[in-house]
Amino acid sequence: MALAKRPAAPYDGLKKHDLPLHSQTWQSAPRMRPATIFRKRRLFVALVALVVVYLFIKYLPTDVPSVSQRIDSRTGRSQGRPVVPDLASKKSGDETAGGTLSAKQLYDGPVKFYRLASSLRPHLYNEKEDRDSVLFMLYDLQTAASFTGVACEMALYNKTNVHMGLMTTRDASIEDIMSVSGLKVEDCPIFWHDARPDYNSKSSPARQAVVIKAAVSHMHTTLKPSVVIIDQRQASNTHFKTALQEKLDSVRTPLSIIPNDAHTSMSWITTLDGKGLSLLNQNQIDIIIQPYKQSAGSLIRLLESIKSAHYTGLPLPRITVELPHTIDPFALRYLENFHWPHDSPISQSKLILRRRIDNNKLTPAIATLRTLESFYPPTTPASHVLVLSPDVELSPSYLQYLYYLTLTYKYGNPGLQITSSLTGISLDLPEHTLDNKTPFLTGKEPQSALTLHQSPSAHAALYFGDHWVELQSYASLRLSNDPSLSLTVPNSIESTISPAHPSWLQLSSELLQLRNNYILYPAFADIPGKKLITIHTESTQSPEEFWTEPTRPTPDSIPLLEDSDTSILTGDHEHPDLHANMLPEPTSSTQSVQSLLNLKGRETLPDSKDIPLFSAAGHATDWDMSRTESEAYADKVSLELGGCRSLGERDDEIIGRLEYLFC
Structure with missing residues (x-):
C-alpha cells in the first residue's frame, strides 16, 4: 500500500515566533461596530430636520386665514376678525426709524393673492348679467372716504354692478374704510375685492408693478368691467397710474379719472351706466363763435362766461372765433390778452382766431x-x-x-x-x-x-x-x-x-x-x-348774409311829447320789440347740474x-x-x-x- 503524502513542512529556517499571527495575503478589512454607525446616522437626520424646521418657520405666511374663518360672498373677507394681509405692517426690526425700508429689505419674490379668489369666484359664471360692471380701484387710503362714497351712490342707482378693487399698500379692513366714509357694508351694495398681496408694503417697486398688473388681470378676466375708475389723487401717483394704464391698454379697457371731490362737483356721474362712464374722459367739445360786426361787448361777455364756467374733471373745450373782415378794435384788444386755458402758456393755447379776408357781402x-x-x-x-x-x-x-x-x-x-x-x-x-x-x-x-x-x-x-x-x-x-x-x-x-x-x-x-x-x-x-x-x-x-345797414329815424318819425296825463315816456320807438324779448338776469354762478x-x-x-x-x-x-x-x-x-x-x-x-x- 502506498503511503499518503504528508504536507511539506515549513521552511525549517524560520522559527515559530517569526511567523505573523495572521497572513496578510487573505485577511479581510476591519469592520466598524454597529452601535457607532447608528449614532452617526441619527445625528445626520436630526441636523436635516432642524434645517427644514428653520426654513419652514422663516418662510411661513402669516396672512393665511384659518379654516374656521368663513368668507363673506360680497367682500371676500372673513366675517370674524379681519386678517392682516401685510407682513410688514407688524412691528419688525427690519423697519427703519422713519418707517421705510432699504433696498436690501424690500421683497421681490413671487406674488400671491390670498383673498382675491374668494370674492371673484361668485362672479366667474355670471356672463349673462343684464348690467355692465364698473371697477373702482382704491390704491390711496387718503381718498377712501370720498372715493368710496361715489361708488356706493352709483351702486344705489342700480344701473351698473359696482366693484371695488382694494390695492392699498397700507393695511386697513373693509369695515374700517367704510366707517371712515360714514357708511356700513350692508348699506353699500358694492362688491369688494381684496387684491393686496403677501409682503404688501415690503414689495419692491418692480414687484408692486407686477402686483397691479396681475390683480387687474384677474379682476378683468372674471368681472369684464366696461371701465376702470380712479380719482385724480391716485392718478398723480405715476408708478400706480403707469402700471394700471399699461395693463388696461393691453386688455382694451378704458380708464376714467374723476375729481377728488366728485361726490359734490360731479355727482351726476353716479347715474351713468357703464358705457357712458367709459367715455367720460374721451369726449372732446369744440366751440364755434361767429361774432357780428361791431359786437365787442357781446363777444367779451360770452368769452367771460366761458372762462368762468365749471370744468372740474372734464376736458377743456377748444374755442374757435370766426372774425369778420372788419374787426372791432375793442374786441381785438380783448382777444390779444385772452388766454385759454386762462393759466396756460401760449404754446398750450386752445384758442383759435380766424379772420375772413373777403370784404364782399x-x-x-x-x-x-x-x-x-x-x-x-x-x-x-x-x-x-x-x-x-x-x-x-x-x-x-x-x-x-x-x-x-x-x-x-x-x-x-x-x-x-x-x-x-x-x-x-x-x-x-x-x-x-x-x-x-x-x-x-x-x-x-x-x-x-x-x-x-x-x-x-x-x-x-x-x-x-x-x-x-x-x-x-x-x-x-x-x-x-x-x-x-x-x-x-x-x-x-x-x-x-x-x-x-x-x-x-x-x-x-x-x-x-x-x-x-x-x-x-x-x-x-x-x-x-x-x-x-x-x-x-x-x-x-x-x-352777416342777411345784414342791412340800419336806418336812422327821421325827425317826423320821432314821437313828440303829447299834452296828456301820461307822466312816463318810453323808448319803444328806438327798439319796439325790446320789451317783448326781455329775459331774466344771467343764472347764478352757484348753479350746478x-x-x-x-x-x-x-x-x-x-x-x-x-x-x-x-x-x-x-x-x-x-x-x-x-x-x-x-x-x-x-x-x-x-x-x-x-x-x-x-x-x-x-x-x-x-x-x-x-x-x-x-x-
Missing part, C-alpha cells in the same frame, strides 16, 4: 359753407361741436350739462330709438320755430324735464360729430343742385325761415326731417332760475321713452307718425330739390343714402 351759400367748414371731428364718435350765437351768456354748468346728457342719451342704452336719432343738444328752449311766428311747443305743456324737437337751435346747440359730418355731406349735395340755396320745399318750415337766423340752419332743418332725427331741448328752461343760457337782445344783429336735475318733481333725467316728441312745425308727434312724415318729406326733397322722380318708383337698395335724393 356774404351770400347764404357762402355763409353756410363758412360755418360748416369751421369744424371737422378728428374722431367722429367722440368729437362734437358747440355752435354759439354771440348774443348768449352761458351758465357755469353748461359743459357738465352737455356731458351729462351726451353720456346718458347718446352713448347709454344702445339700441334705443333715441340713441341713433339724436343729432344734438340745445341749451335753450325757444319761444318760436325758425319762422319766428309758430309756437315752438303747441298743445299741452310737456311734463318731462326734456323734450325732443325736429327744429335746430338758433342760439346754442351741441352737434354730435357723426351728424355734423353728415350735414357737411348733405350741404355738398344740396349746393351742387342749388348753388344759391334759393330753393325750398313748398309749404315747409324752411320756406318761411326768418332772416334773423343763420342760413346754415335751413340745411340743418332739412336734414333733421329727412333722417327723422331730433334735437334734445331743456323743457325746464321756462322755470325761473333754471336757464342754461341768457340771450341778450339789446345789441342783437342779423347774420344737480340743481337743474330737480325738475318737474324729479331728481334724475327722464327715461328716453318718456321724452315727448315735437315736429319741425311744433306739433306733438310719436315715433311712428314721425317716421311716416319723414318718408313723405324725403319724397318732396327728391322731387323739388333733387330733380328726381318719386321715391316709390326707385330701387329699395338705394333708399337710405343721401345720394338717392339728388339726380
Whole structure:
C-alpha cells in the first residue's frame, strides 16, 4: 500500500515566533461596530430636520386665514376678525426709524393673492348679467372716504354692478374704510375685492408693478368691467397710474379719472351706466363763435362766461372765433390778452382766431359753407361741436350739462330709438320755430324735464360729430343742385325761415326731417332760475348774409311829447320789440347740474321713452307718425330739390343714402 503524502513542512529556517499571527495575503478589512454607525446616522437626520424646521418657520405666511374663518360672498373677507394681509405692517426690526425700508429689505419674490379668489369666484359664471360692471380701484387710503362714497351712490342707482378693487399698500379692513366714509357694508351694495398681496408694503417697486398688473388681470378676466375708475389723487401717483394704464391698454379697457371731490362737483356721474362712464374722459367739445360786426361787448361777455364756467374733471373745450373782415378794435384788444386755458402758456393755447379776408357781402351759400367748414371731428364718435350765437351768456354748468346728457342719451342704452336719432343738444328752449311766428311747443305743456324737437337751435346747440359730418355731406349735395340755396320745399318750415337766423340752419332743418332725427331741448328752461343760457337782445344783429345797414329815424318819425296825463315816456320807438324779448338776469354762478336735475318733481333725467316728441312745425308727434312724415318729406326733397322722380318708383337698395335724393 502506498503511503499518503504528508504536507511539506515549513521552511525549517524560520522559527515559530517569526511567523505573523495572521497572513496578510487573505485577511479581510476591519469592520466598524454597529452601535457607532447608528449614532452617526441619527445625528445626520436630526441636523436635516432642524434645517427644514428653520426654513419652514422663516418662510411661513402669516396672512393665511384659518379654516374656521368663513368668507363673506360680497367682500371676500372673513366675517370674524379681519386678517392682516401685510407682513410688514407688524412691528419688525427690519423697519427703519422713519418707517421705510432699504433696498436690501424690500421683497421681490413671487406674488400671491390670498383673498382675491374668494370674492371673484361668485362672479366667474355670471356672463349673462343684464348690467355692465364698473371697477373702482382704491390704491390711496387718503381718498377712501370720498372715493368710496361715489361708488356706493352709483351702486344705489342700480344701473351698473359696482366693484371695488382694494390695492392699498397700507393695511386697513373693509369695515374700517367704510366707517371712515360714514357708511356700513350692508348699506353699500358694492362688491369688494381684496387684491393686496403677501409682503404688501415690503414689495419692491418692480414687484408692486407686477402686483397691479396681475390683480387687474384677474379682476378683468372674471368681472369684464366696461371701465376702470380712479380719482385724480391716485392718478398723480405715476408708478400706480403707469402700471394700471399699461395693463388696461393691453386688455382694451378704458380708464376714467374723476375729481377728488366728485361726490359734490360731479355727482351726476353716479347715474351713468357703464358705457357712458367709459367715455367720460374721451369726449372732446369744440366751440364755434361767429361774432357780428361791431359786437365787442357781446363777444367779451360770452368769452367771460366761458372762462368762468365749471370744468372740474372734464376736458377743456377748444374755442374757435370766426372774425369778420372788419374787426372791432375793442374786441381785438380783448382777444390779444385772452388766454385759454386762462393759466396756460401760449404754446398750450386752445384758442383759435380766424379772420375772413373777403370784404364782399356774404351770400347764404357762402355763409353756410363758412360755418360748416369751421369744424371737422378728428374722431367722429367722440368729437362734437358747440355752435354759439354771440348774443348768449352761458351758465357755469353748461359743459357738465352737455356731458351729462351726451353720456346718458347718446352713448347709454344702445339700441334705443333715441340713441341713433339724436343729432344734438340745445341749451335753450325757444319761444318760436325758425319762422319766428309758430309756437315752438303747441298743445299741452310737456311734463318731462326734456323734450325732443325736429327744429335746430338758433342760439346754442351741441352737434354730435357723426351728424355734423353728415350735414357737411348733405350741404355738398344740396349746393351742387342749388348753388344759391334759393330753393325750398313748398309749404315747409324752411320756406318761411326768418332772416334773423343763420342760413346754415335751413340745411340743418332739412336734414333733421329727412333722417327723422331730433334735437334734445331743456323743457325746464321756462322755470325761473333754471336757464342754461341768457340771450341778450339789446345789441342783437342779423347774420352777416342777411345784414342791412340800419336806418336812422327821421325827425317826423320821432314821437313828440303829447299834452296828456301820461307822466312816463318810453323808448319803444328806438327798439319796439325790446320789451317783448326781455329775459331774466344771467343764472347764478352757484348753479350746478344737480340743481337743474330737480325738475318737474324729479331728481334724475327722464327715461328716453318718456321724452315727448315735437315736429319741425311744433306739433306733438310719436315715433311712428314721425317716421311716416319723414318718408313723405324725403319724397318732396327728391322731387323739388333733387330733380328726381318719386321715391316709390326707385330701387329699395338705394333708399337710405343721401345720394338717392339728388339726380
